[in-house]
Amino acid sequence: MRVSLIVAGLVAGCAVAQAQNKLVLDGSTTVGPIAKAFAESYMRQNPGVNITVSESGSGNGAKALLNGTCDIANLSRDLKDTEKKAMEEKGLKPVAHVVAYDALPVIVHPSNKVKGLTIEQIRGIFTGTIKNWKEVGGVDQAIVVISRDTNSGTFESFKELVLGKDAKIIDSAEYTGSNGAVRQRVQMTKGAISYAGLGFVDKTVKALEINGVAPRAETVLNKTYPISRSLFMFTNGEPAADSLAAKFIGLSLTDKGREIIEEIGFVPVPAKK
Amino acid sequence: MHMRTRRFLDRAFTSAACLAVGLMVLFLLFVLGPIFVKGAGAYVFMGTVEHRRMMLDQFDRGNEERVTAEWLDVQQARRPVYEALSAFEKELPGLPAARRKELKPAFKAVREGVAELLGPEPGEPLPALTRKMYGQTRWTKAQEKLKEIRFEESWDYSAGAGRKVLTSRQPLFDGTALAPLFPLLERDARKLLRPRLTFYPRFLTDVSIDAHFFGGIGPEVLGTMYLALGAMLIAVPLGIIAAIYFQEYAKEGPVMTFLRSCVNTLAGVPSIVFGLFGLAFFINTMHVSSGKSVLAGALTLALLVLPTVIRSSEEAIAAVPRAYKEGAMALGAGPWRTILTVILPAALPGILTGIVISMGRAAGETAPIIFTAAVSVGKMIGPTEIASQPTPALSWNLYNLCTEHEAVNEIRHVQFGMAATLVVIVLALNLVAILIRARVARRLKG
Numbered sequence: 001m002r003v004s005l006i007v008a009g010l011v012a013g014c015a016v017a018q019a020q021n022k023l024v025l026d027g028s029t030t031v032g033p034i035a036k037a038f039a040e041s042y043m044r045q046n047p048g049v050n051i052t053v054s055e056s057g058s059g060n061g062a063k064a065l066l067n068g069t070c071d072i073a074n075l076s077r078d079l080k081d082t083e084k085k086a087m088e089e090k091g092l093k094p095v096a097h098v099v100a101y102d103a104l105p106v107i108v109h110p111s112n113k114v115k116g117l118t119i120e121q122i123r124g125i126f127t128g129t130i131k132n133w134k135e136v137g138g139v140d141q142a143i144v145v146i147s148r149d150t151n152s153g154t155f156e157s158f159k160e161l162v163l164g165k166d167a168k169i170i171d172s173a174e175y176t177g178s179n180g181a182v183r184q185r186v187q188m189t190k191g192a193i194s195y196a197g198l199g200f201v202d203k204t205v206k207a208l209e210i211n212g213v214a215p216r217a218e219t220v221l222n223k224t225y226p227i228s229r230s231l232f233m234f235t236n237g238e239p240a241a242d243s244l245a246a247k248f249i250g251l252s253l254t255d256k257g258r259e260i261i262e263e264i265g266f267v268p269v270p271a272k273k
Numbered sequence: 274m275h276m277r278t279r280r281f282l283d284r285a286f287t288s289a290a291c292l293a294v295g296l297m298v299l300f301l302l303f304v305l306g307p308i309f310v311k312g313a314g315a316y317v318f319m320g321t322v323e324h325r326r327m328m329l330d331q332f333d334r335g336n337e338e339r340v341t342a343e344w345l346d347v348q349q350a351r352r353p354v355y356e357a358l359s360a361f362e363k364e365l366p367g368l369p370a371a372r373r374k375e376l377k378p379a380f381k382a383v384r385e386g387v388a389e390l391l392g393p394e395p396g397e398p399l400p401a402l403t404r405k406m407y408g409q410t411r412w413t414k415a416q417e418k419l420k421e422i423r424f425e426e427s428w429d430y431s432a433g434a435g436r437k438v439l440t441s442r443q444p445l446f447d448g449t450a451l452a453p454l455f456p457l458l459e460r461d462a463r464k465l466l467r468p469r470l471t472f473y474p475r476f477l478t479d480v481s482i483d484a485h486f487f488g489g490i491g492p493e494v495l496g497t498m499y500l501a502l503g504a505m506l507i508a509v510p511l512g513i514i515a516a517i518y519f520q521e522y523a524k525e526g527p528v529m530t531f532l533r534s535c536v537n538t539l540a541g542v543p544s545i546v547f548g549l550f551g552l553a554f555f556i557n558t559m560h561v562s563s564g565k566s567v568l569a570g571a572l573t574l575a576l577l578v579l580p581t582v583i584r585s586s587e588e589a590i591a592a593v594p595r596a597y598k599e600g601a602m603a604l605g606a607g608p609w610r611t612i613l614t615v616i617l618p619a620a621l622p623g624i625l626t627g628i629v630i631s632m633g634r635a636a637g638e639t640a641p642i643i644f645t646a647a648v649s650v651g652k653m654i655g656p657t658e659i660a661s662q663p664t665p666a667l668s669w670n671l672y673n674l675c676t677e678h679e680a681v682n683e684i685r686h687v688q689f690g691m692a693a694t695l696v697v698i699v700l701a702l703n704l705v706a707i708l709i710r711a712r713v714a715r716r717l718k719g
Contacts, residue, residue: 022662024564033679036484036650037402043652052651052663054565055677056643067557069564110428111435139433178677190434200679203426259401264679 023051023244027061027074028153029178030197031231034100035074037260038251049244055178058153065234066090071245073234076102076153076197077160093237099252101267103198103215104158104227105207107183109190114138116209119226123163125193128170133191145173146185146194154179157229158195195227199265217267231266305696312693315686319412320471322347323392327407331482343467348395350464353457355394358384360450368449379425379445383454386422390415391465403483404680410487411686412468419462423455476690480653485674485687490694492653496567496664497698500646501636503571503659504578509628511575512582516624517612519583520590540580545640547577552644565663567654570646577641578631585627589620622713629706633699639668649673667695 025035032055039051056064058075062083065073079087079094087094106122108114114137117125124130125143134140147169148155159167176182179200186192187204198215201207207215210226219225233252239245251257258268322343328334361380365373392408393400400406409415425442428435443455458465479489515536523529551573555561561569593616601611617624639647647669654662671691674684681688 024663026564029677032649032677033484039650040403040483041401050652050654050658050662052565052648054648054663055673064564069556111437113428113430113433113435141434180678180681181676184676184681202680202682204682256401263400263402263405 021049021244023049023072023248024054024070025052025072025074025233026054026056026064026070028058028076028231029055029180030058030076030102030154030199031074031099031233033199033264034231034252034261034266035072035233037264038248038257041256041260042248042251051248057149057151057177058156059151061153062234065094065236066092068236071235072249075232075234077156077229078232079234080156087236094234095236095238097233097235097249097252098230098269099233099249100231100261100269101220102229102231103220103225103267104154104161104195104229105198105201105215106193106195106210106227107186107201107205107207108193109186110204110206111190112138112206114208116212118211119162122210123167126163126169126173127167128172141191144189144192145170146182146189146192147173147175148179148182148195149175149177152177154195154197158227161227161229198267201265217262220267221270308689308692308696311686311689312691312696314413315476315690315693316474317470317472318686319468320473321408321410321412321415321466321468323408323466324410324471327410327482327487330406331403331487332479347465347467350461351391354387354391354454354465357451357454357457358387358394361446364450376445376449379442380451382425383422383442383451386418390418390422404486404683407487408466412466414683415462415466415468419458422458477694481687484650484678485684486680490667490670490687490691492651493665493667493670493691494694494698495653496647496651496666497636497668497695499567499654499656499659499664500570500574500642500666501632503567504574504635505628505632507571507575508579508582508631512579513586513617513624515579515583516586516590517617519587521608521612521616536580536583539576540584543640544577544638545643547573548641548644551576551641556645562661565644565646565648566661567646567659567664570642570663570666571659573641573645574635574638577638578635581631581634582627585630586620586624589623589627590616592623593619619717622710622717625709625713626706629702629709633702633706636702637668637695637699639672642666642669649677667691667698671695 023039025039032053035053039053043049043051053074054070058077061070061073061075062079064070066083066087078096084094106117112133114133117136121130121136125136126145126147130136131143132138132140133143148158159165159169163169174185176185176194179196182194182196183200183202183205186194198220201215213219213225215225215227220228233249235245235249239249252261253269253271258271261268322340325335325340326344329337329340365376365380368376388394388405390408392406409418423442424439427438427440429438441455443452446452446455473489476489477494478491480491482488519529519533523532551569555569555572556564561572597615597619598611601615602608606614646663647666648663649665649670651663651665654664671688674688674691675681678684
């Protein structure tokens, strides 16, 4: 009897230790760099902890949370109704934590002379009514539409914010698996147009002005840039205040966390005044 | 006539074969050459003082006294750079409005460029990300940044499609306090950064710092080892037992034909299917771990290499002369004893070759571990954690660093280093296979 109690205690102790020194994150490739930098920063302060980050896309992040294979799901969009319903049916209570804001810069090859587009023009390009750059003030060159895959939160956000829910993307569009891959495709393709998270846009591609507004931290915060969104980390239930998940997500509201987010290129959530 | 045709055909065949072999060698050189040359750059390179400073800070390595002394010297050498920057900053508000408008963005670019090249300015607060705490640690990269400071890259759209134009920034700042900066950077770059031939063999075992900007690929190498060895530990016993059953026990018939074709089909299943199966079966159904883990990955990889192990073991067992078996039987050994003491030892070289080659395959596969074991960032894990923790692994992280990483262009040396390391590991495994085979064959003969 006593032995079995000790054994049970040991097992329980191990389980708690396990739960406390391990944090598994899965999901969005947009939130990936933030999660990776947070993980590094956190593990440096707490060397006994192993935080792992996978970047498999928002859709897979939501599935991982549903299947209980991750502690935190990184999503670059809100949960879909179908996902919420599936989680509730399983008895899960998904809780959203906004960790940062992001614009969705529309990017083209730097040799493209087009400086900006309107939302309507972008919609036209992605749905196939505009097929040549000369129709929007560029040179005579076919437009190559590059989109993110349908598992991507960036794709969902872009579709919702720009194209409308029922819009159908042109059949000839290329689908690409991550933000980094989108940028590489655009920097190699002269007629290309695509979109990616703010932290992924560097000088190898050109970010267009939309309705005359350039994607920047200020234009995201004052909501003048029309394609802006929140970046989320989802947990199952509100994590206990002293839990690893709560401390990890809480980083995004500390000065250090904000600095990290800013240095990567995203927009930190402003401090409440 | 007949003879001549024959000879002609013979020669034609020989030359075609030589051509094929030659092409293959050329192709190998063409593919592997650059990987090895550039991959070696991760281990041996011209490291700057920033590299030595980073190693001292982050890994506590290097001679502290010497690095500090060098750092003081370098700071001295850098002083004119920062003096020029701050002098110009003071001068800027006093310039005519038009000139100010022209120079302000250029100055901002130069200042940012200098911060990228030399690290944050003295007196500035330290950035949060390690990647921004140091200047360029590699001389080749530093030269690129130097060029970006000295030349402005812009696009000329006058001819329709844009053309890249590089314009020197120096003339723009002529007559200002910033003018001396450009010749200084050009002339004294080596004094500012002190490039020196650096050997970094611990790239192989070091952890990465700040998403692979600095440090090495230790967790990935370890993860690959765990996965490959784990897969073999599971696949080898199963595979050999199956092969023995197929060859020695099973009776030929429709069931056997069916089972054989199952094994053959399994060998032809695309690896991503194994990956998805691993996720659905081992993780979501069997719950071998709460999420991705080395164990789940090793199980999936084991399934992937199982057909190869079975087939190569079967062939090795079938190649054992019948006389061995009959001899053993005639001496009164039972079937089990015959297999264990006569057939298996004789078949060992063939079985081992199959095992080691499968291990090379398991080490290099990406698709099966995406959903079952591999993560972009994670620690080196201990052997006790393989059942619960996922791990980075060379094959998957190479893909991740080349496509998904936020700064693909900044970490080329890590990508090539990883690729070269993976190729060397696989080649080394194949070499081991050849050596074992030769050794065992020799021992069996003698």
